[in-house]
Amino acid sequence: MKTFAALLVGAGKMGRAWAQTLGDCDRVRTVGWVDNRPGAAAEAIENLKLSAVTAYDDLGQALAQQRPDFVLNVTSPDAHVAVTLAALKAGAAVLSEKPMADSLTRARKLIAAGEKAGKLLMVSQSRRYHAGAVAFRQLIRDHLGGLGILNSDFFLGAHFDGFRNEMENVLLLDMASHNFDSARFFSGQEPISVYCEQFNPSWSWYKGADSAVAIFEMTGGLRYTYRGSWCADGLPTSWESQWRAHGPRGAATWDGETAPIAARVTGDKDLIRDCQKITATPPDLPFGGIAGSLREFLDALETGRRPQGECHDNIKSLAMVFAAVESAQTGKRVKVRG
Numbered sequence: 001m002k003t004f005a006a007l008l009v010g011a012g013k014m015g016r017a018w019a020q021t022l023g024d025c026d027r028v029r030t031v032g033w034v035d036n037r038p039g040a041a042a043e044a045i046e047n048l049k050l051s052a053v054t055a056y057d058d059l060g061q062a063l064a065q066q067r068p069d070f071v072l073n074v075t076s077p078d079a080h081v082a083v084t085l086a087a088l089k090a091g092a093a094v095l096s097e098k099p100m101a102d103s104l105t106r107a108r109k110l111i112a113a114g115e116k117a118g119k120l121l122m123v124s125q126s127r128r129y130h131a132g133a134v135a136f137r138q139l140i141r142d143h144l145g146g147l148g149i150l151n152s153d154f155f156l157g158a159h160f161d162g163f164r165n166e167m168e169n170v171l172l173l174d175m176a177s178h179n180f181d182s183a184r185f186f187s188g189q190e191p192i193s194v195y196c197e198q199f200n201p202s203w204s205w206y207k208g209a210d211s212a213v214a215i216f217e218m219t220g221g222l223r224y225t226y227r228g229s230w231c232a233d234g235l236p237t238s239w240e241s242q243w244r245a246h247g248p249r250g251a252a253t254w255d256g257e258t259a260p261i262a263a264r265v266t267g268d269k270d271l272i273r274d275c276q277k278i279t280a281t282p283p284d285l286p287f288g289g290i291a292g293s294l295r296e297f298l299d300a301l302e303t304g305r306r307p308q309g310e311c312h313d314n315i316k317s318l319a320m321v322f323a324a325v326e327s328a329q330t331g332k333r334v335k336v337r338g
């Protein structure tokens with residue numbers, strides 16, 4: 001079995017989660033950890049009691065000394081482009097936390113840099129490796145007879161420290177990017193256009209827009225409607241959101257926590273048709289969440305197979321975010337161009 005040398009970049013909350021996931025994987029050797037806050041990587045290495053991992057404050061020095069097979073980019077979103085570009089230019093593949101970039105133009109620049117270097121750039125869309133999500137997608141395929149309506153609701157009062165309090169378009173870029181990617185994953189359809197409104201309720205504690213409603217036209221005649229707020233204390237939805245799907249033969253729902261359910265039409269008379277209830281059995285995935293992303297990335301490095309989240313595909317999810325932002329700014333329906 002081949003083992004890959006990894007350089008972890010970003011020693012914040014998510015960087016620590018990734019350090020543990022890398023440590024649990026026998027196909028990876030973490031050779032270095034970089035954070036541009038002086039001492040932050042060394043402190044994280046000491047706290048997690050990691051051996052054989054060198055701390056760096058400088059990415060260029062770490063890349064030159066370690067020559068890693070891949071860089072895991074877990075920096076704050078404003079640093080994603082610079083870190084991914086430096087890694088690709090140094091000849092390393094990149095697994096990046098979402099969002100790939102802070103604009104579509106810069107995402108395209110990253111894709112071009114990956115092509116030039118001949119190296120894989122994949123964005124970790126960890127929600128795709130949730131057993132409930134996999135089961136919900138399968139229910140839609142097996143029982144609805146097509147898909148015309150998809151909706152997700154996300155309502156949480158999230159009181160963060162750090163970059164999210166200052167970030168523009170914080171809900172759409174940092175959270176709805178998961179939902180928009182999931183809408184593509186569940187439906188197998190691609191975005192065509194969007195109308196979106198962003199806002200902050202009067203009690204908002206965010207600088208950027210923390211709430212939004214959006215309606216996407218997707219291929220196959222699908223309408224995907226999104227409602228969300230990060231400024232909604234009380235009666236929270238799950239972090240996965242609450243989902244509802246309708247097709248000609250029935251409906252499916254998933255609350256993000258319990259097993260998804262479907263109702264399949266069995267009757268052909270009465271005002272409201274009889275339905276049979278079906279409860280999905282979520283698959284026993286060997287690796288879920290970010291551990292699932294990591295396995296898919298490593299498999300792709302080994303086999304050359306195109307992984308989920310590969311940059312040419314992932315830009316379509318990112319394009320949904322920036323089209324929604326543009327629609328909210330202009331008040332117009334906007335075409336989604338990935």
Ligand SMILES: NC(=O)c1ccc[n+]([C@@H]2O[C@H](COP(=O)([O-])OP(=O)(O)OC[C@H]3O[C@@H](n4cnc5c(N)ncnc54)[C@H](O)[C@@H]3O)[C@@H](O)[C@H]2O)c1
Nearest residue numbers: 010011012013014015035036037074075076077079097098
């Ligand atoms: N998939 C998920 O469910 C999930 C959950 C949380 C966060 N995330 C993503 O993970 C990323 C990090 O989030 P976080 O909560 O750990 O943020 P954080 O602010 O806690 O940590 C980010 C770290 O990056 C470092 N950094 C910034 N610029 C850098 C640079 N140029 N070079 C090296 N280090 C740099 C900062 O000093 C900080 O330590 C974000 O992209 C976020 O969207 C994903």
